[in-house]
Amino acid sequence: xxxxxxxxxxxxxxxxxxxxxxxxxxxxxxxxxxxxxxxxxxxxxxxxxxxxxxxxxxxxxxxxxxxxxxxxxxxxxxxxxxxxxxxxxxxxxxxxxxxxxxxxxxxxxxxxxxxxxxxxxxxxxxxxxxxxxxxxxxxxxxxxxxxxxxxxxxxxxxxxxxxxxxxxxxxxxxxxxxxxxxxxxxxxxxxxxxxxxxxxxxxxxxxxxxxxxxxxxxxxxxxxxxxxxxxxxxxxxxxxxxxxxxxxxxxxxxxxxxxxxxxx
Numbered sequence: 001x002x003x004x005x006x007x008x009x010x011x012x013x014x015x016x017x018x019x020x021x022x023x024x025x026x027x028x029x030x031x032x033x034x035x036x037x038x039x040x041x042x043x044x045x046x047x048x049x050x051x052x053x054x055x056x057x058x059x060x061x062x063x064x065x066x067x068x069x070x071x072x073x074x075x076x077x078x079x080x081x082x083x084x085x086x087x088x089x090x091x092x093x094x095x096x097x098x099x100x101x102x103x104x105x106x107x108x109x110x111x112x113x114x115x116x117x118x119x120x121x122x123x124x125x126x127x128x129x130x131x132x133x134x135x136x137x138x139x140x141x142x143x144x145x146x147x148x149x150x151x152x153x154x155x156x157x158x159x160x161x162x163x164x165x166x167x168x169x170x171x172x173x174x175x176x177x178x179x180x181x182x183x184x185x186x187x188x189x190x191x192x193x194x195x196x197x198x199x200x201x202x203x204x205x206x207x208x209x210x211x212x213x214x215x216x217x218x219x220x221x222x223x224x225x226x227x228x229x230x231x232x233x234x235x236x237x238x239x240x241x242x243x244x245x246x247x248x249x250x251x252x253x254x255x256x257x258x259x260x261x262x263x264x
Contacts, residue, residue, distance in 0.1 A: 012041045013242055016078035016119065018069045019085065019208075020051040020062060022176040026084045026208040026231065033213065033235040033255070036248045047072040051085070054146055054176050059088045066104070070111050074119075080238050081108060083123035084208050086230050090125050090157040091150060099161060101126035120241035124208050124230045129161050130240075131233035131254055135226050137201035141194040142168040143187055145179040145210040154206055166198040171210075179209045187215055196223055205229040216252040227252050 015034070019026055027046055034042045047069040051062040062085070073081060083089070083104060092100040101123045108121045122130075132140065140163055144151045151170035158165055169190040173179050191204055204219050204227050205212035212229035220227040232251050239246045248255040 010039060010041050014078040015042050015044050016073035016076060016081040017044060017046040018083045019046055019048055021048040022052050023209050024180040025211055029213045029231040033248055033251060040244055045076040045078055052176055054150060054174055056091060059091050063088055070108050074112050074115060074117050078119050080120040080241055082234050086124035086207055089123055091153045094160050122237045122241055124234055127233040127237035128230055131228055131236050132163055135201055139164045139166045139199050140201045140203055141166055141196055141199040142203045142206050143190045144206045145171045145173045145182055147172055147174045167195045176209055182210050184215050191219055201226045203228050217250050220252045228254055
């Protein structure tokens with residue numbers, strides 16, 4: 001639900017971000033994306049889960065903090081929530097055939113519903129899956145910052161969701177603070193080393209901590225196929241959840257409602 005505004009002003013929405021304590025990127029890239037919207041304005045309100053090293057043990061410990069964070073962000077009366085750590089959920093895989101992002105998003109909704117709150121809820125993991133389906137992509141190439149064992153879990157998760165990972169690169173950075181400082185030329189270099197001949201989309205950053213916003217449009221122009229990142233997928237899904245037009249210029253065809261989505 002948008003906030004009341006004076007006549008002629010754009011509708012305003014509060015976005016809640018649940019982020020790892022060491023994340024320095026999502027709170028920069030998500031506002032930078034959504035402030036391009038012509039029909040609405042946004043404010044951003046964060047709560048943090050302690051996590052420094054991207055390891056299975058720390059990811060599980062981080063997820064265990066979710067209840068506290070959801071209560072805190074609920075106090076801000078947000079209109080939508082993004083659980084902004086893709087790998088924290090994808091590393092947990094599927095249980096009885098149910099993807100962890102579905103389980104986590106449902107748990108957040110249920111927790112807030114007990115307080116009479118009903119914001120829209122998505123996660124970076126769920127948003128990426130949703131955005132890939134929106135493009136019609138079934139075969140993707142992926143660049144990730146993670147250590148190889150964690151990257152393999154992300155690949156397995158996507159494939160369990162019906163997306164074939166045709167090729168991928170892991171930059172082998174385990175320290176989450178360092179992930180936020182990976183230079184764009186290193187990411188683009190990894191993308192250029194991929195075999196894109198069998199892919200119908202490129203995920204240039206499967207991580208909301210690895211900076212991607214300056215790269216998406218440039219990579220799409222260079223490679224000639226849809227380019228997504230965890231950040232652009234998150235923005236896309238938040239806009240859809242809020243019932244707003246998806247029209248954010250300069251960040252790839254996913255975020256341009258006038259572009260033709262799908263394989264090239």
